[in-house]
Amino acid sequence: MFDLEPDDELALVLETARRLASEELGPPMRTHEAERRISPALAGSWEEVGLSTLDVPTELDGAGMGCLARVHVNEALAEGDVGAAIALDPFGPALIALLEVGGPDAARALLEATQDGKRRALYVDARDARVVPEADGLSLEVPWVPAEEAAALVLLDDAGARLVVEGLAFDPVRGAGVRAAGGAALRLDGAPVAGAWHDAVGIGRARARARLHTASLVLGVLSATWKFAAAYAQERQAFGRPIAHHQALAFLITDMRIALDAARLLVHEAAWRVDRGLPCETEAASAWAETIEIARTVGPNGVQILGGHGFMADYPVEKHMREARALSLLHGGYDAAIEEAGRALVAQATPLSLGQEGAL
Amino acid sequence: MIDYRIDPEAQARLAEASEIGRKELRPAGLEADRRGAPIPTDDPFFDRCLERGEGGTTWAGPKGQRAPRRRSSVVERLLISEELAYWDRGVVIALPGPGLPENNVLAMGTEEQKERFLGPFLAPDRPRWACFGMTEPGAGSDAAAIRTTARKDGDGWILNGAKCFIGAASRSDWILVQATLDPTLSRGKGRGAQRAFFVEQGTPGLGGFKIEKKMGLKAYESTSFALDDVRVPAANLLGGEARYESSAGFKTAMRTFNAGRPQIAANAVGMARAALDESIRFAKANDLLGQDRVRDRIEAISRKVRKARLVCLKAGWLADEERPNIVEASMSKALAAQMAQEATTLGLELVGLVGARGDHLIEKLYRDVKAMDIVEGTGQVQRMIIARTLVGLPR
Numbered sequence: 155m156f157d158l159e160p161d162d163e164l165a166l167v168l169e170t171a172r173r174l175a176s177e178e179l180g181p182p183m184r185t186h187e188a189e190r191r192i193s194p195a196l197a198g199s200w201e202e203v204g205l206s207t208l209d210v211p212t213e214l215d216g217a218g219m220g221c222l223a224r225v226h227v228n229e230a231l232a233e234g235d236v237g238a239a240i241a242l243d244p245f246g247p248a249l250i251a252l253l254e255v256g257g258p259d260a261a262r263a264l265l266e267a268t269q270d271g272k273r274r275a276l277y278v279d280a281r282d283a284r285v286v287p288e289a290d291g292l293s294l295e296v297p298w299v300p301a302e303e304a305a306a307l308v309l310l311d312d313a314g315a316r317l318v319v320e321g322l323a324f325d326p327v328r329g330a331g332v333r334a335a336g337g338a339a340l341r342l343d344g345a346p347v348a349g350a351w352h353d354a355v356g357i358g359r360a361r362a363r364a365r366l367h368t369a370s371l372v373l374g375v376l377s378a379t380w381k382f383a384a385a386y387a388q389e390r391q392a393f394g395r396p397i398a399h400h401q402a403l404a405f406l407i408t409d410m411r412i413a414l415d416a417a418r419l420l421v422h423e424a425a426w427r428v429d430r431g432l433p434c435e436t437e438a439a440s441a442w443a444e445t446i447e448i449a450r451t452v453g454p455n456g457v458q459i460l461g462g463h464g465f466m467a468d469y470p471v472e473k474h475m476r477e478a479r480a481l482s483l484l485h486g487g488y489d490a491a492i493e494e495a496g497r498a499l500v501a502q503a504t505p506l507s508l509g510q511e512g513a514l
Numbered sequence: 515m516i517d518y519r520i521d522p523e524a525q526a527r528l529a530e531a532s533e534i535g536r537k538e539l540r541p542a543g544l545e546a547d548r549r550g551a552p553i554p555t556d557d558p559f560f561d562r563c564l565e566r567g568e569g570g571t572t573w574a575g576p577k578g579q580r581a582p583r584r585r586s587s588v589v590e591r592l593l594i595s596e597e598l599a600y601w602d603r604g605v606v607i608a609l610p611g612p613g614l615p616e617n618n619v620l621a622m623g624t625e626e627q628k629e630r631f632l633g634p635f636l637a638p639d640r641p642r643w644a645c646f647g648m649t650e651p652g653a654g655s656d657a658a659a660i661r662t663t664a665r666k667d668g669d670g671w672i673l674n675g676a677k678c679f680i681g682a683a684s685r686s687d688w689i690l691v692q693a694t695l696d697p698t699l700s701r702g703k704g705r706g707a708q709r710a711f712f713v714e715q716g717t718p719g720l721g722g723f724k725i726e727k728k729m730g731l732k733a734y735e736s737t738s739f740a741l742d743d744v745r746v747p748a749a750n751l752l753g754g755e756a757r758y759e760s761s762a763g764f765k766t767a768m769r770t771f772n773a774g775r776p777q778i779a780a781n782a783v784g785m786a787r788a789a790l791d792e793s794i795r796f797a798k799a800n801d802l803l804g805q806d807r808v809r810d811r812i813e814a815i816s817r818k819v820r821k822a823r824l825v826c827l828k829a830g831w832l833a834d835e836e837r838p839n840i841v842e843a844s845m846s847k848a849l850a851a852q853m854a855q856e857a858t859t860l861g862l863e864l865v866g867l868v869g870a871r872g873d874h875l876i877e878k879l880y881r882d883v884k885a886m887d888i889v890e891g892t893g894q895v896q897r898m899i900i901a902r903t904l905v906g907l908p909r
Contacts, residue, residue: 155521156589158831164516222516388905399908404901405894411904412825412845419824420817426518440817496809499816500798504791506819508593509525514518514823 164223170203171227175234183235183470186334190302192241200242205231206271209250214261220429221250221363225370225421232374233381236477237334239371240300244268247367248277248308251360255315256351263349264306267319273305276322277364278340280311281486291344292318298480302326302336310360314352321345331477362438363428365485369421369445372481373414376449379456379474380410386469387459403459410455413448420444423514432513436498443491449478524590531594535601538562543602546733547878552725553608553733555685560610560641569610569642571635573620573628580636588773588830592780596823599784603882604733606781607681610641614681615690617773618646618710622753631688631712643682647691647713651678651738654888655895657692662741664693664709670747671711673719678738684723688714690752691741710752719744730881774890775843776829779850782886783823786850786857789879790815793861796876802864811864815857822850841903848896851887858883 160168178196186192200206209224210216217223231239240246245268253261268275278296286293292309307318321342329337384407387398397403420441427434453475457464464471485491499505508514520528542559546552553559563569574580586594598606612619612635619632634642653659662675673693683689695707713720722740748755794803794812802808826846832839858880862869869877887893901907 155517155519155524156587156827156831157515157517158828159516159835161515384905396906398901398905401898401901401907404905404907405897407905408848408897408900411900412849415828415842415845416821416825416849419828420821422516423518423820423824426516437820440813440820443813444817444821492810492813493806495817496806496813500794500803500809500812503794503798505794505816506787506790506823508597509520509528514520514820514827 160226164219164226167205167208167219167223168226168230171205171230172233174199174203175231175239179231179234179238183238183334183473184467186235186238186241187473188333190333190336192238192334196238197242206242206244210245210261211253211258214253214258214265221366221425222422222429224250225366225425228367228370229374229377229418232371233378234374235334236371236375236481237300237332239374240332240335244271244274246275246277247360247364248275248306250363250367251277251310252308252315252317252351254360254363255310255353255356256317256349257353257356260315260317260349260351263317264308267306267317267348269305274301274303275306275308276301276304276340277308277310279361279364279485280309281490282484283309283340285309285311288344291321292316292342292347293344294340294342296340298327298329298337299324299340300329300332300335300337300481302338307340307342310357310364312357314350314357315360316347316351317349318342318345319348330480331473332480358435359428361485362424362434365438365442365491366421366425366428368481368484369417369442370425372445372449372478373418373421375474375478375481376414376452376456379453379471379478380407380414382469382471382474383407383410383456383459383464386463390460397459406455407459410452413452417441417444417448427513430513436495439491439495439498442485443488443495446482446488446491449482453478520593521590524586524593527586527590527594528597531597532601534566535598539598539601539605542608543605543733544875544878546604546608547730550727550732552735553605555641563609564638564641569635569638571612571616571632573616573632573636575633575636576625576629588776588833589827592776592826592830595777595780596784596787596826599781600788601784602733603781603785604731607731608734610638610643611635612644613686614646614774615644615710618690618752622710622757624754626749627712627752634687643686644688644690645680645682645686647677647680647683647689647739649677649679651676654679655891658708660692660694660708661697662691662693663697664695664711667745670745671709671751673711673713673741673744673746676722676738676740679726679736680739681734681736683737683739684725684735686715688712689720689739711746712750712752713741713744713746714750717744717746729884730878731885772840772843773833775847775896776826776833776839778886778890779822779826779829779846782847782850782854782883783819783826785879785883785886786815786819786822786854789854789858789861789876789883790819792876792879793864796865796868808864811860815860818853818856822846822853825849841900844891844896844899847886847891848893848900851883851893854883854886855880 207216212218283294283296302324309316323341324338326338388396390397424437424441456471665672691711691713719742724738725735797803829839829842829846861876
């Protein structure tokens with residue numbers, strides 16, 4: 155039963171995503187970063203590939219491949235350039251989150267507002283925003299979103315999901331990273347709420363999927379940093395041999411890889427749970443916390459391995475370090491994740507017993 | 515297709531393992547720890563093991579006359595290992611049976627050797643043990659450095675050397691002893707010069723058995739012994755001379771170890787999970803779960819346990835798929851052993867001075883689990899193995 159082999163359909167999609175990442179996202183990453191947008195040609199080729207609705211159910215004209223496919227593809231794309239990966243994806247986790255809480259009708263409302271994905275939709279976890287309670291409309295401030303425009307906002311909090319399609323104001327900021335997607339402070343001043351939905355189970359699943367979505371992007375960044383640093387360490391000579399052949403660095407590179415592989419499995423297993431309809435909130439919170447934890451070490455260690463060169467913008471690892479850190483501040487960050495996972499875990503006597511619900 | 519399910523058959527076996535663990539393994543482990551000595555060979559515990567059908571071989575018997583026992587997948591075996599170690603890893607190692615060398619005999623042994631050495635385990639009349647003698651005082655993780663010698667003498671072999679930390683050696687019917695034809699050979703050639711020999715209990719020159727005093731895992735014996743001009747017949751050379759072309763001898767031993775690393779990792783996961791559950795139980799009983807500090811620690815342990823389990827199962831899955839798993843096997847062990855030490859350490863901090871009394875399960879686990887980062891290659895050796903593959907770290 156236990157199987158880690160992607161099926162043929164996912165393998166094919168992944169092959170496409172990896173090719174796109176290595177051929178079209180990676181090479182112009184610094185140009186995209188400087189221009190704070192991706193090239194129109196790239197956006198055009200993306201539409202042809204059709205990865206945007208990979209995890210959207212078929213009843214909404216998506217590919218219906220689920221969360222596990224999404225996290226695989228996200229990681230592959232982010233390995234090329236996470237900024238471009240975010241810029242290319244018109245929905246991010248917004249559409250799926252809304253679907254989980256509000257069902258197909260809510261999702262259709264968002265699709266209509268974005269003209270079926272021709273314009274972007276943003277997802278914001280209320281814990282990342284300062285929300286001002288108002289009788290009419292919605293007022294909030296978010297210090298940073300990886301976008302400079304959007305046609306719709308999905309705001310998720312413990313009460314439910316709200317859709318906003320008017321009154322989104324963006325004040326561009328420099329951004330610590332992910333600049334290819336743009337970067338702005340988002341402000342709403344009494345913006346009308348187009349719809350609000352309140353499904354308790356859906357809220358948990360929506361939060362889980364959003365976290366896994368971003369976690370997989372961060373994993374892609376960290377995977378890129380590991381590959382670059384490991385390759386560099388085998389080329390760069392110091393004290394008469396490749397630096398990778400000094401045990402201190404060999405072990406550092408090894409530990410980075412172990413951390414990366416382990417976090418990836420946590421993310422994948424949680425995504426599998428989402429697709430199977432199993433409890434997934436704790437697992438997703440835990441996977442998100444783990445991803446953040448390794449972003450703290452793998453990113454800076456990638457720079458460390460390159461030494462002075464790593465600190466320079468001539469190499470991608472400094473970009474990776476900034477971007478993994480910025481993204482891992484989302485969704486309430488580390489503290490919210492461990493708080494939620496911790497509360498759920500201690501509510502059980504033996505939380506990790508084998509075979510519960512036939513799952514690990 | 516990606517799937518993290520445990521199939522119903524494995525679930526049923528897990529439930530069975532859990533029941534045995536709760537009723538038999540945990541009490542036996544605590545008792546051995548209190549006594550500070552291995553479970554005696556005549557302990558009724560072992561008779562009950564035989565009554566449950568344990569202690570036998572998976573070999574189907576001469577000409578396959580007996581229906582072979584179901585060979586479960588590596589993944590399933592890892593899950594069962596985790597569950598059994600959850601209850602008591604030391605007692606699991608103490609269980610009778612052909613043990614670690616069984617796989618070597620099945621893979622390399624002649625039919626005659628299988629009948630001679632595994633035959634008594636087909637329907638054991640009493641608790642019987644066998645063991646694998648690899649580790650030496652001067653060769654632990656670096657298994658290629660063993661110095662026990664094998665010298666051809668007429669139609670037999672003469673073995674000389676010393677082994678240490680060998681599980682169940684004094685109570686084993688036979689020991690599969692790893693020896694080298696020439697300890698002066700350089701490392702590369704030294705591997706090809708290794709052979710494995712069945713040395714039966716009572717063979718003249720086999721002696722000096724000393725059951726070591728250990729920090730933990732007291733339920734099973736770890737024994738040192740000497741081989742002083744031990745003469746074994748040519749028929750006791752595992753697989754016969756023809757099987758020892760190039761470095762096959764060493765590789766067979768290492769094959770066991772490669773399969774063994776995820777096994778140790780699974781044990782570590784089980785022990786860490788035991789520490790986690792005990793930590794939660796203690797925290798609940800003492801109204802500590804309302805504290806952020808306590809919940810954060812429990813979350814941290816849980817996350818580490820889950821990721822180590824997944825890495826371990828990935829290594830097992832690769833083995834089931836007959837794909838190379840050297841990196842993943844070493845990763846699983848490096849990660850799980852360290853994680854389990856942390857889990858028990860954090861658990862002790864949670865229970866506070868209760869853990870210093872010397873009679874708390876987490877304290878026992880803290881001592882027991884240290885061995886997981888040592889046996890079958892320390893965490894440092896695992897990292898060397900991984901680095902050789904990933905970045906070409908020279909040997």
